[in-house]
Amino acid sequence: MAANVHVVPTERNGWAVEVEGTDGATSHYPSQEEAIAAGTEKAKRDKVELFIHDRHGKIRERNSFGHDPRDVKG
Incomplete structure (x- = not known):
């Protein structure tokens, strides 16, 4: 099963995309x-x-x- 994705800040004022259950970021962005x-x-x-x-x-x-369930109101 695929894991959720997180966009998180890095220590050097950039941003990273991380996947739950993996060690560290999968990619870095300015x-x-x-x-x-x-x-x-x-x-x-x-x-x-x-x-x-x-x-x-x-x-x-x-x-x-x-x-996502299709029957949810709102």
């Missing part, structure tokens, strides 16, 4: 926008959730790209 674009592509392809963290590491946004 801007959060670039990391979000790459993370979104991966999450869509793998049909998993994307977690976008702020500069302090707190989750600020969460997007699901698969396995």
Whole structure:
């Protein structure tokens, strides 16, 4: 089963895309926008959730790209 994807800040003012259950980042980007674009592509392809963290590491946004129930109201 595929693992969720996280966009997280790096120690050197960049951004990284990490996959749960792996050691370290799978890719690095100079801007959060670039990391979000790459993370979104991966999450869509793998049909998993994307977690976008702020500069302090707190989750600020969460997007699901698969396995959503169709009968949910709202």
